[in-house]
Amino acid sequence: RQPKRHLTGFSVRACAPHHGGVPGDILPPLLAPLCLLAAELDHSKLFLCLSRNPLYKSNSSIKREMTFPAFQQEDVKSDISQKLPDQQFLLFTTKEEDLKTAETKKANRAHEYEKENTRSVCLLEQKRKVVSSNIDVPPARKSSEELDMDKVTAAMVLTSLSTSPLVRSPPVRPNESLNGSWKEGGFVPSSTSSSGYWSWNAPSDQSNPSTPSPPLSADSFKAFRTPSQPDDGIDEAETSNLLFDEPIPRKRKNSMKVMFKCLWKNCGKVLSTAAGIQKHIRTVHLGRVGESDYSDGEEDFYYTEIRLNTDSVADGLSSLSPVSPSLASPPSFPTQDAIRPETSCAKTETKLMTPLSRSAPTNLYLVHTDHAYQATPPVNIPGSAKFTPNGSSFSISWQSPPVTFTGIPVSPTHNRPAGSGEQKQSHTVLSSPPRVAFGLRKPRGEGKKCRKVYGMENRDMWCTACRWKKACQRFID
């Protein structure tokens, strides 16, 4: 056993559901961002606990505890892949004592937790406290801005799990210190910590229809919280909205700017309307000029909807389908340039978010991107993320299990599975699209596949198809 080293910055804890699916399918989307988070934040070690009991009702439910370098994700995955089939939940933290803390807290409130079929409740915690050293950059030397950057990055990483349009921004509270409100209201006993909640609703369930279950309710969430816990500064409705992702178009409309990004190779043009991006594709990529009807042949639109967290009014999805009902927006379109394991990408995102942290330093705000886990475009994980720029907390929620590809609709153009978050809005009238028109062989996928993501040494983590040397079903292009 490696020596346990408590590092600084943030701790992360989470419990994840088994979801009745293949562990390898559910865990990578959770683990990778968390490992990334830890790596991004403090290069810490992470502690992992697996438990069959989602409530951690007894200490004995902690089956395993281990440490691992945050950067060595494969080790964790490998271990989990071995352990999880008979486990259901895992607890995941950067600090060993957090395991026990969570254990105790969950045991205390377990009796309130009545929704047996609730898939999971995940906790996510950040801590500012320097627990001990052994880090590359002592946090004390970090400026507050750097910390904010870290947290923004963290939020972005974690938000990469979220691809839902059902994202709402909490009301702006100009005079409220979120640090205080969350810290005081948090369930974490340590005075130096603050907390967020991370819930995972039952699937609706596009990906695993054989295991339907009612979604996590707001009540069950509340039950999960410590009874003596005062309101943490966020009203119940808001909390419920945030965590349980009930559609509230009003808030979303007011907080999200919808843009449309061209997915043609080496383009990436972003326009504000679907019509605009379609026109762009017609004129620039399809070579059509000034035409309004293209029924004479094929027409492909490869673009994606992206949402920016702004307060400006976006016209939402209503403008998305000017051409054909087939272009009507599904719930979300994960972008092709979803957050990848490379930190550079997260840094890029950070650049986008940083001005927000400066312009609204005391406000609770929401970040949302249409990212799927790593570069897994079709994975649709409706959810939302909340993040406080001053370091208090953030929370994430989503509804669907991240990865499972059973029962997925088939693209009319490409006869292959495409997730519910199909990102290529391919609208083909007659013939096949240019990309696949020539050559019988399907173009090889450009995204990372299981082999690349998990490595040969973790072949058991691959999707079945990859293991059989078939077209990858997890990281579909």
Next chain:
DNA sequence: GCTGCCGGGCT
């Protein structure tokens, strides 16, 4: 050369 994955064989 690496890697995705098709085609096909085996159980």
Next chain:
DNA sequence: AGCCCGGCAGC
């Protein structure tokens, strides 16, 4: 159907 793998082809 599940599993495996030779070999092609894109990068």
